[in-house]
Amino acid sequence: MSLQPLDPRTAEIFPMAARHLLGDTQLRKNVRHATDVIQNKRRIVVDEMPDWQELRESGKRLREHTMQHLREYLEQFERNCTAAGGVVHWARDAAEARQIVVSLAKSAGAKEVIKIKSMTTEEIQLNPALAAAGIRPYETDLAELIIQLGHDQPSHIVVPALHKNRQQIREIFRREMNLPDLGPSPQDLADAARLFLREKFLTVPTAVSGANFLIAETGGVCVVESEGNGRMCLTLPDTLITIAGIDKVIPRYEDLGVLLQLLPRSATGERMNPYNSIWTGVHPGDGPKAFHVILMDNARTSILADAEGRQTLNCIRCGACQNACPVYRQTGGHAYGSVYAGPIGAILTPQLMQMEHAQSLPYASSLCGACYEVCPVKINIPEVLIHLRNKVVKEKSWADPEAIALKTVASIFRSERRFRAAQRLGRIAERPLVRKDGQGDGWISWLPGLLGGWTQVRDLQSMPKESFREWWEKRAETKGGSDV
Amino acid sequence: MSDARSEILARIARATSTGSPSSWEEIPRDYRQSSTASDRELVDLLTHRLHDYDAQVVEASSSDAATAVAAMLKAREVSRIVIPPGLQSSLLPPGFNFIEDTGLSHAELNQCEGILTECTLAIAETGTIVLQNVPGQGRRAATLVPDYHLCIVDAAKIVATVPEAIERLNPTAHLATTFISGPSATADIEMTRIKGVHGPRFLDVVLLLE
Ligand code: SF4
Numbered sequence: 196m197s198l199q200p201l202d203p204r205t206a207e208i209f210p211m212a213a214r215h216l217l218g219d220t221q222l223r224k225n226v227r228h229a230t231d232v233i234q235n236k237r238r239i240v241v242d243e244m245p246d247w248q249e250l251r252e253s254g255k256r257l258r259e260h261t262m263q264h265l266r267e268y269l270e271q272f273e274r275n276c277t278a279a280g281g282v283v284h285w286a287r288d289a290a291e292a293r294q295i296v297v298s299l300a301k302s303a304g305a306k307e308v309i310k311i312k313s314m315t316t317e318e319i320q321l322n323p324a325l326a327a328a329g330i331r332p333y334e335t336d337l338a339e340l341i342i343q344l345g346h347d348q349p350s351h352i353v354v355p356a357l358h359k360n361r362q363q364i365r366e367i368f369r370r371e372m373n374l375p376d377l378g379p380s381p382q383d384l385a386d387a388a389r390l391f392l393r394e395k396f397l398t399v400p401t402a403v404s405g406a407n408f409l410i411a412e413t414g415g416v417c418v419v420e421s422e423g424n425g426r427m428c429l430t431l432p433d434t435l436i437t438i439a440g441i442d443k444v445i446p447r448y449e450d451l452g453v454l455l456q457l458l459p460r461s462a463t464g465e466r467m468n469p470y471n472s473i474w475t476g477v478h479p480g481d482g483p484k485a486f487h488v489i490l491m492d493n494a495r496t497s498i499l500a501d502a503e504g505r506q507t508l509n510c511i512r513c514g515a516c517q518n519a520c521p522v523y524r525q526t527g528g529h530a531y532g533s534v535y536a537g538p539i540g541a542i543l544t545p546q547l548m549q550m551e552h553a554q555s556l557p558y559a560s561s562l563c564g565a566c567y568e569v570c571p572v573k574i575n576i577p578e579v580l581i582h583l584r585n586k587v588v589k590e591k592s593w594a595d596p597e598a599i600a601l602k603t604v605a606s607i608f609r610s611e612r613r614f615r616a617a618q619r620l621g622r623i624a625e626r627p628l629v630r631k632d633g634q635g636d637g638w639i640s641w642l643p644g645l646l647g648g649w650t651q652v653r654d655l656q657s658m659p660k661e662s663f664r665e666w667w668e669k670r671a672e673t674k675g676g677s678d679v
Numbered sequence: 680m681s682d683a684r685s686e687i688l689a690r691i692a693r694a695t696s697t698g699s700p701s702s703w704e705e706i707p708r709d710y711r712q713s714s715t716a717s718d719r720e721l722v723d724l725l726t727h728r729l730h731d732y733d734a735q736v737v738e739a740s741s742s743d744a745a746t747a748v749a750a751m752l753k754a755r756e757v758s759r760i761v762i763p764p765g766l767q768s769s770l771l772p773p774g775f776n777f778i779e780d781t782g783l784s785h786a787e788l789n790q791c792e793g794i795l796t797e798c799t800l801a802i803a804e805t806g807t808i809v810l811q812n813v814p815g816q817g818r819r820a821a822t823l824v825p826d827y828h829l830c831i832v833d834a835a836k837i838v839a840t841v842p843e844a845i846e847r848l849n850p851t852a853h854l855a856t857t858f859i860s861g862p863s864a865t866a867d868i869e870m871t872r873i874k875g876v877h878g879p880r881f882l883d884v885v886l887l888l889e
């Protein structure tokens with residue numbers, strides 16, 4: 196992949212990017228394999244929970260409540276974090292957030308920083324900004340290290356290097372770590388990463404992290420991870436700089452009882468991920484002496500202001516919708532031209548761009564509903580997609596036939612029965628759109644219109660007779676599936 | 680132009696001015712908040728979950744705790760072991776080099792082979808042990824840098840579910856807290872779970888029954 200960071204402002208429109216990537220059979224195989232494995236693991240640990248639907252409902256309501264009261268919870272977080280010795284900063288947009296991180300790192304005297312995987316820092320393209328200021332960022336999450344050393348871009352919000360297989364990773368490590376004899380097993384590769392980063396952990400005095408949850412009631416921050424690289428960054432350096440979207444706040448400590456069940460099972464298919472760290476400001480004798488947290492807006496308030504788009508902010512970044520999405524599984528993440536790929540990316544990215552860029556992303560979906568079924572906080576992604584499609588066409592022209600068609604889709608989708616009937620019709624309608632030229636690039640056509648467009652030709656090989664939704668329901672009889 | 684803070688807060692106030700306020704108490708909570716499992720069932724479930732993570736588990740009574748600790752350390756061939764301040768001395772067997780963490784440097788921690796701690800509680804359903812910065816558990820770095828972690832779990836501290844754990848932790852929510860579920864691991868390479876990336880590669884538990 197390119198050295199260029201994924202940037203929705205300059206990215207190719209989705210159908211074109213997807214078209215190129217569909218030719219990469221290795222990538223598609225890797226993505227399919229990885230998403231199959233996560234989905235199976237997820238299904239097992241979700242099925243064993245008799246109260247999964249109740250947890251989802253609580254999660255959803257909790258997030259809705261938080262967004263409605265965002266102001267008071269952010270102020271409460273700020274008060275409590277400050278009282279515990281943290282320093283709270285506010286950033287209106289990506290540029291301001293970058294500038295705060297860079298100046299904090301500089302005043303800490305940093306030449307290098309160690310970083311925990313953070314999609315928020317990817318969103319604001321922090322690494323190039325640090326590098327430009329003469330500060331070298333070291334990614335410490337294994338997947339992010341693979342991406343960084345491979346001059347690649349993340350393709351998944353939880354497993355950013357899921358598009359690479361072990362041979363490809365081995366080649367990157369051999370070359371970049373200067374280890375010509377490195378073995379091919381995942382264990383060899385993980386050991387190489389351990390050795391490569393150990394000294395950095397022990398010696399680099401400044402770290403940058405994201406956050407999973409900011410706890411208003413206590414001023415605490417929670418980071419969820421697997422490898423221990425997060426704990427290294429959170430506890431060994433003298434200075435810790437955490438950057439979080441304002442949507443990351445939760446009201447009370449008790450809410451972790453819901454979210455720490457929903458997130459790990461949905462994200463990696465584990466009952467609990469190996470490590471959760473919760474810290475509150477500065478703990479004398481334990482961890483960093485200076486703690487900064489940057490609360491970043493970067494268009495989140497404009498999403499908040501849109502009644503129908505607002506539920507996008509409820510996302511807890513578990514990636515389950517990506518794994519479940521037939522479009523994502525075909526194209527991988529890079530086609531979305533944003534660090535947020537898959538269904539969540541299709542709704543989040545254009546809104547983060549205030550609908551000025553990434554306008555094709557709301558069409559990068561079959562509206563099959565699989566994302567909604569797996570979403571731990573019940574974000575109705577298809578509903579938001581349709582809403583955004585409407586916005587896109589509204590900005591075009593009301594006389595545009597596409598605008599009328601999309602309005603029809605929106606009304607159809609509101610009714611389960613009509614939606615199914617339309618899907619059956621759509622299946623008939625889509626047949627002529629399939630062009631196969633044997634090169635694998637006949638998969639996609641950009642044909643906007645009622646149930647048209649690239650969205651209707653997704654994954655055709657695996658859904659010949661039944662609608663995707665019917666197929667999905669048969670295939671994935673998860674508990675999450677009964678509730679849409 | 681106003682500062683970032685007031686501008687963001689004003690944007691939020693505008694964005695949320697139309698919605699109807701709700702109280703936190705109104706959020707439905709129909710999920711399981713507790714369990715009726717017996718003490719024995721909890722011990723068995725926790726053990727099972729820990730085994731899933733490839734942790735070794737032995738049961739011991741408080742009087743033979745030190746013997747169980749010695750057996751574990753021997754089996755793992757670990758002799759230089761950090762202990763946090765305030766660890767019960769009855770847990771320490773003779774014949775090992777226990778080094779109290781009186782503010783060891785990162786490099787010194789890195790030279791230790793293991794760490795022995797107690798815990799605040801354990802969650803049976805998820806195989807999780809929870810550590811806080813209190814006597815017997817210590818600061819976070821000490822349970823992270825050495826390659827081996829042996830944790831003593833008093834069976835009375837086992838809860839069944841995550842919500843029960845959070846409820847019990849609530850009064851001490853301000854302490855630095857770490858949830859540990861198995862040894863450090865990653866699934867970043869082809870979704871294969873690999874043990875031991877940066878945190879301790881080995882985790883064992885001594886379960887104290889009565
Ligand atoms: S939208 Fe839902 S399923 Fe997708 S990442 Fe966010 S929380 Fe997970």
